[in-house]
Amino acid sequence: MSETTARTAAQTTTQTTTHRYTCPLCEATCGLLVEVGHPDGGAPRVVQARGNPDDVFSKGFACPKGLAIGELQHDPDRLRAPLVDGEETTWEHAWSVVAERLGRVVTEHGRGALGLYLGNPNVHNLAGQLYVGAVARAAGTRNVFSASTTDQMPKQVATTYMFGDPLTVPIPDVDRTDLLVVLGADPLTSNGSLWTAPDMPGRLRALRRRGGRLVVVDPRTSRTAKAADTHLAIRPGTDVFLLAAVAHVLLAEGLADVGPHVGAHLEGLDALPEVLAPFTPDAVAPVVGLPAEAVTTLARDLAAAPSAAVYGRIGTTTVRFGTLTSWLVDVVNTLTGNLDSRGGVMFPLAAAGQRNSSPTSRARSPRFGRWTSAERGLPEVLGELPTAALAEEILGGHVRGLVTVAGNPALSAPDGGRLGKALDGLDVLVCVDLYRTETAARADVVLPVPGPLARPHYDLTFNQFACRNTAHFSPAVLPAEGDVEPEWRTLCRLAGVLQTLAPQVDPDAVDALVVSTLLGQHVAAEGSPVHGRDVADLVAQVSTAADGTPRTGDVRMLDALLRLGPYGDGFGARPDGLTLDRLAAAPDGVDLGPLEPRLPEVLRTPSGRVELAPAPVVADVARLRAALDEATAAVADGGLVLVGRRHLRSNNSWAHNLPSLVTGSNTCTLHIHPDDAEPRGIVDGAPVAVTSSAGSVETVAEVTDRIRPGVVSLPHGWGHAVDGAGLSVARTADGDGGANVNVLVPPEVDPLSGTAVLNGYAVEVAAV
Ligand SMILES: Nc1nc2c(c(=O)[nH]1)N[C@H]1C(S)=C(S)[C@@H](COP(=O)(O)OP(=O)(O)OC[C@H]3O[C@@H](n4cnc5c(=O)[nH]c(N)nc54)[C@H](O)[C@@H]3O)O[C@H]1N2
Ligand SMILES: Nc1nc2c(c(=O)[nH]1)N[C@H]1C(S)=C(S)[C@@H](COP(=O)(O)OP(=O)(O)OC[C@H]3O[C@@H](n4cnc5c(=O)[nH]c(N)nc54)[C@H](O)[C@@H]3O)O[C@H]1N2
Ligand code: SF4
Ligand SMILES: [Mo]
Numbered sequence: 058m059s060e061t062t063a064r065t066a067a068q069t070t071t072q073t074t075t076h077r078y079t080c081p082l083c084e085a086t087c088g089l090l091v092e093v094g095h096p097d098g099g100a101p102r103v104v105q106a107r108g109n110p111d112d113v114f115s116k117g118f119a120c121p122k123g124l125a126i127g128e129l130q131h132d133p134d135r136l137r138a139p140l141v142d143g144e145e146t147t148w149e150h151a152w153s154v155v156a157e158r159l160g161r162v163v164t165e166h167g168r169g170a171l172g173l174y175l176g177n178p179n180v181h182n183l184a185g186q187l188y189v190g191a192v193a194r195a196a197g198t199r200n201v202f203s204a205s206t207t208d209q210m211p212k213q214v215a216t217t218y219m220f221g222d223p224l225t226v227p228i229p230d231v232d233r234t235d236l237l238v239v240l241g242a243d244p245l246t247s248n249g250s251l252w253t254a255p256d257m258p259g260r261l262r263a264l265r266r267r268g269g270r271l272v273v274v275d276p277r278t279s280r281t282a283k284a285a286d287t288h289l290a291i292r293p294g295t296d297v298f299l300l301a302a303v304a305h306v307l308l309a310e311g312l313a314d315v316g317p318h319v320g321a322h323l324e325g326l327d328a329l330p331e332v333l334a335p336f337t338p339d340a341v342a343p344v345v346g347l348p349a350e351a352v353t354t355l356a357r358d359l360a361a362a363p364s365a366a367v368y369g370r371i372g373t374t375t376v377r378f379g380t381l382t383s384w385l386v387d388v389v390n391t392l393t394g395n396l397d398s399r400g401g402v403m404f405p406l407a408a409a410g411q412r413n414s415s416p417t418s419r420a421r422s423p424r425f426g427r428w429t430s431a432e433r434g435l436p437e438v439l440g441e442l443p444t445a446a447l448a449e450e451i452l453g454g455h456v457r458g459l460v461t462v463a464g465n466p467a468l469s470a471p472d473g474g475r476l477g478k479a480l481d482g483l484d485v486l487v488c489v490d491l492y493r494t495e496t497a498a499r500a501d502v503v504l505p506v507p508g509p510l511a512r513p514h515y516d517l518t519f520n521q522f523a524c525r526n527t528a529h530f531s532p533a534v535l536p537a538e539g540d541v542e543p544e545w546r547t548l549c550r551l552a553g554v555l556q557t558l559a560p561q562v563d564p565d566a567v568d569a570l571v572v573s574t575l576l577g578q579h580v581a582a583e584g585s586p587v588h589g590r591d592v593a594d595l596v597a598q599v600s601t602a603a604d605g606t607p608r609t610g611d612v613r614m615l616d617a618l619l620r621l622g623p624y625g626d627g628f629g630a631r632p633d634g635l636t637l638d639r640l641a642a643a644p645d646g647v648d649l650g651p652l653e654p655r656l657p658e659v660l661r662t663p664s665g666r667v668e669l670a671p672a673p674v675v676a677d678v679a680r681l682r683a684a685l686d687e688a689t690a691a692v693a694d695g696g697l698v699l700v701g702r703r704h705l706r707s708n709n710s711w712a713h714n715l716p717s718l719v720t721g722s723n724t725c726t727l728h729i730h731p732d733d734a735e736p737r738g739i740v741d742g743a744p745v746a747v748t749s750s751a752g753s754v755e756t757v758a759e760v761t762d763r764i765r766p767g768v769v770s771l772p773h774g775w776g777h778a779v780d781g782a783g784l785s786v787a788r789t790a791d792g793d794g795g796a797n798v799n800v801l802v803p804p805e806v807d808p809l810s811g812t813a814v815l816n817g818y819a820v821e822v823a824a825v
Contacts (some may be wrong), residue, residue: 072106076534077112080123081509082183082708084519085161085248085255087119088112088646089126090757091510096780097174101535102126103510113528113646120248121706121718123602126509128351128715130535134783135491138540142247143493143781148542152560158485160558162458163440170236171555172200172456174447174772176464177208177709181610182509184544187412187517189462191571192548195556199428200456206444207470208371209251211379211505211810213439216424218671218782219387220404223662225413225441226523227387227402228252229366230652231260231524234400236358237523238272240296240386241372245280246703247457250370253516255521261523267603272355275372276700276730277761277765285784289355290765292346294817295688296369297378297681299345300337304392306356310332313392314360322657324669324745329388332675344688346765359393363401364391372700376816380809381681384674391669403652404659407520408625409618410488410530413659414779420661424807425673431455435811443811445468445804448472451479453795458485460555462548463506466712473799474752477779489547491781495776502512504551506544510534515615519590526649529622530615530640545610572596572617579621586627593630601636612637626648663758677809695767698731699749699801699814710774713787713795724773725795726759729822730766733757737824744825747771747796750819751803754796755825769822773799773815809818 073094080087088109093101108119110198129135139151162170173196179185183358193201205213213223220227229237230272231254244257254260261271261284273285274296282288291299291697308330315323326524338349345352351712355726359365373382387396395401404413404531413419427438435442443449447470452454454543459480470476480486480499488497489504497503514531533562539542540549546564549571553562576595579585587595597618604610626634641649662668713719727745741760747751747769756771764770775795777787788794805814 059235070405071443076495078326078510078534079514080119080126080518080533082122082126082516083116083248083251084250084522085257086253086516086529087123087255087528089123090709091126093534109645111645112529113531113648114523115255116664118259120504120557122708122712125715125717130262130508130510132714133309134493134785135508136412136493136503136536139505140493140503141559142502148540149180149560150712151502151504152554155487155551156558157553158501159460159555160357160488162484163558166457168197169199170455170457170641171196171198172202172447172450172459173198174444174459174461174466175201176469177204179462182463182544183513183515183615184548185463187611187614188545188548188552190679191552191567192460192462192555195552197555199442199626200450201441201448202444202447203441204444204464204469206438206441207375207813207815209372209374210438210812211807212251212383214380214810215383215387215674219384219662219668220659221415221420222413222418223403224249225659225661226522227390227396228522228652229368230364230400230403231366232424232651234264234364234366235269236262236362237264237269238274238355238359238365238367239281240274240367240369240421241374242370243275243281243369243703245284246705247370252368252520253519261493264755271342273721275370276765276768277702278703279711279771280705289347289351292344292765293698294376294378295345296373296376297382298390298688299347300382301333301681302338302341302352303356303359304329304385304388305333305336306338306353307392307645309390309414312354312357312360315391315396316394316398318654319391319394319396319656319667320399322660322666323391323662324668326664328670328675332670332678335685340685344685350364358589359389363638365393365395366400366402368402368583370455371700372816373695376641377805377806377807377814378677378681378684379812380674381677388669391667396667397654404655405521405523405652406526406623406649406655407523407620408517408526409520409615410517411622412662414623415621416582417578419664422663422664433778434542438811439744441807441811443813445471445806446812448476449804450481457483459483460487460551460757461496462489465494465710467499467779468774468799471799471802471815472751472804473776473802475795476799480805482573483803485694489544492714493781494711495779495782498779498781498783504547505541506540506547508539510545511536511538513612517618520773523536525651527646527648528635528640529646532641535536544612565609567762569596571601572614575614575617580683586623586630587621588595596655598628653679697767697769697822699747700768700770701798702728702772704772707772707774711792713774717773717792719786724791726757727822728759728761728763728764728770730762730768731760732766733769733822734760737822738823739822746823746825747801748823749801749803749820751784752800753761754798754800756796761809764772769820771796773798776800788790
């Protein structure tokens with residue numbers, strides 16, 4: 058739905074139309090009002106974007122990135138045609154080169170020599186969420202890598218063991234909690250992650266206004282730490298010890314009380330006291346770099362609060378003990394009686410795609426390590442190999458043909474120095490992307506996708522992590538972009554080309570297979586509202602909108618998922634239920650209410666219970682015990698360790714091309730404490746060299762007391778001065794395009810999750 062307004066510009070009067078669109082640029086899912094006009098009478102252009110005050114969830118909030126969505130949409134550097142060997146070409150030629158060059162790799166080395174890298178924006182766009190699975194299946198390779206293993210995989214592993222599904226992540230009930238403890242996250246900068254809560258500033262203000270408290274654990278005085286009642290400037294990589302000691306205190310002081318609701322469905326509580334015995338506040342204090350009393354106080358405060366929510370993110374996952382840390386976050390939430398409880402951490406119930414509410418998702422024993430990487434024998438985790446092993450797998454000749462979808466591993470992945478060489482040496486590289494990125498600069502073929510406003514949007518993933526149940530559908534704001542195919546069609550064709558290794562593939566046939574497979578699974582599932590129905594009949598029902606227009610592709614899939622979802626019409630079983638037509642009739646979104654307790658229905662563990670002490674996780678505690686002694690020794694060394702940081706106007710590696718965002722403090726400087734700068738002769742603004750076991754980069758020092766002594770910080774996503782990349786603004790942003798911090802990141806992983814250690818590794822810093 059849109060309104061038309063007359064807008065008087067300096068010289069001309071232009072008609073503008075205002076569209077509602079859910080911002081796809083981060084996990085907060087803010088509703089935007091996007092005003093589109095025809096300046097100079099030409100093609101429709103975004104005149105302005107602002108927060109939608111009527112949005113049922115975000116209520117008008119938007120950040121600078123969302124407001125710049127028009128800039129992204131109209132960025133002249135965005136690709137408008139496929140590229141072969143760096144030159145614009147036709148789609149037919151591009152597909153023939155994809156089929157021929159990938160086909161050659163398969164003929165000579167087999168499908169096992171293909172690799173797939175799936176980047177973060179796949180979960181921010183409907184096509185990626187619905188069709189990359191088909192691409193991965195068609196590739197027929199075990200070399201699947203993704204941004205998950207540089208991000209949240211430890212949380213997914215921990216929740217698989219504890220609750221039975223990788224997406225069953227308990228979310229802070231921020232609007233009702235009395236005490237919020239945030240570890241290794243900066244939600245006032247990132248706007249929340251694995252925690253969809255638009256207007257984080259407003260929600261945290263409201264928390265304190267109603268007398269609640271905010272505790273932030275972070276080696277930096279981040280934006281969120283600055284807004285906190287208590288800031289614990291912990292040593293990087295040691296949250297695991299802090300949380301183990303908090304759990305220890307809760308148990309040792311008799312403060313643990315899981316409550317009857319959770320207690321009835323709990324396994325493993327009795328094992329915890331012994332497992333956590335070594336981690337006393339006194340034992341961990343020197344390692345975490347906080348007084349023992351701070352640890353004890355945190356535990357007692359958590360126990361005393363009427364409700365409390367502990368939340369951990371990047372600084373708790375991309376570390377050596379990522380899985381143990383992620384597990385302990387929810388151990389503490391459980392011991393304090395806050396699991397599945399109002400004001401604690403709760404399980405959302407999304408309208409579409411919520412796996413742990415679907416009759417097709419059954420309890421299964423988690424199986425990890427079904428195959429291993431070739432070079433280091435690192436185990437597969439949830440179908441993926443660690444991205445930290447991508448460079449060595451390519452250099453070892455195990456991956457010769459790589460396909461990336463919505464990813465930029467050249468800047469985002471660890472071991473960046475070796476990875477750059479590895480990408481250069483691939484037999485073939487195919488990228489599906491908006492831009493000729495630092496990765497795509499090396500590609501044989503780049504397949505472009507439409508800008509964010511020229512596609513429909515629905516958040517299949519982030520509604521599953523939201524602090525309130527809502528649903529929004531946004532039709533495309535702008536018409537299709539000339540020669541750029543909808544991404545779902547490109548992904549369907551890519552799946553077909555990967556399968557057949559021939560260029561002539563009908564994407565509609567692939568799409569038809571995808572939708573009938575989905576519906577077929579539900580028809581076969583007992584307990585599904587469509588159990589036993591005719592698949593073809595169901596496909597026909599989702600293939601036409603109420604107004605008679607045909608539906609295919611991503612929107613047809615979405616209609617099916619909404620109708621099969623917990624609020625859906627069940628294809629007639631619940632006649633008043635949700636369908637895409639009904640959702641589309643509510644352009645400000647549909648409010649489905651606050652989170653409600655979901656135990657035990659949400660559980661998919663083989664025991665049907667919450668597993669508080671899963672055996673593979675508990676087994677890793679031996680490594681933690683050993684590290685407790687080592688870490689104590691390391692503290693005495695007094696060396697520096699590096700952590701990352703984000704900027705409000707950044708978006709991993711790909712927003713630096715928007716001029717309005719790369720201004721002011723959005724720079725690639727090394728934050729260093731005066732106590733560390735002074736003895737090294739480093740002054741503010743001077744060039745410095747940062748060296749790790751993996752590599753070395755040069756950048757500029759920013760001497761600041763907003764970081765703990767012994768810790769330095771460099772943001773990721775920089776390093777844009779790569780030959781052949783087509784990002785004219787990013788290349789010179791911050792002067793020279795910045796330094797790629799991932800050149801410094803060693804290929805080390807958390808063994809349980811295969812996730813890279815992006816935070817807390819040793820570096821040396823010297824004045825240049
Ligand atoms: N050192 C260090 N490294 C990190 C991190 C860190 O904290 N420190 N963070 C990690 C994290 S959390 C993540 S998620 C990863 C991200 O890792 P990646 O996903 O590999 O990197 P991004 O920079 O998000 O790149 C996304 C790419 O997708 C393209 N794109 C955007 N929208 C679309 C779309 O709709 N369709 C398609 N096909 N392409 C699109 C963009 O142009 C860009 O090239 O980086 C990780 N790397
Ligand atoms: N503006 C902006 N927003 C984003 C992104 C972006 O690039 N820019 N990226 C998006 C993506 S892909 C993701 S995954 C999310 C991430 O969301 P967040 O996790 O909230 O992101 P960060 O801002 O990196 O916050 C991580 C914090 O952990 C701290 N830290 C580092 N190491 C440790 C440690 O060992 N212990 C503790 N306690 N703290 C530590 C860092 O100092 C930093 O303040 O953000 C998303 N939102
Ligand atoms: S916080 Fe900003 S980037 Fe994230 S969804 Fe909202 S407007 Fe978009
Ligand atoms: Mo991420």
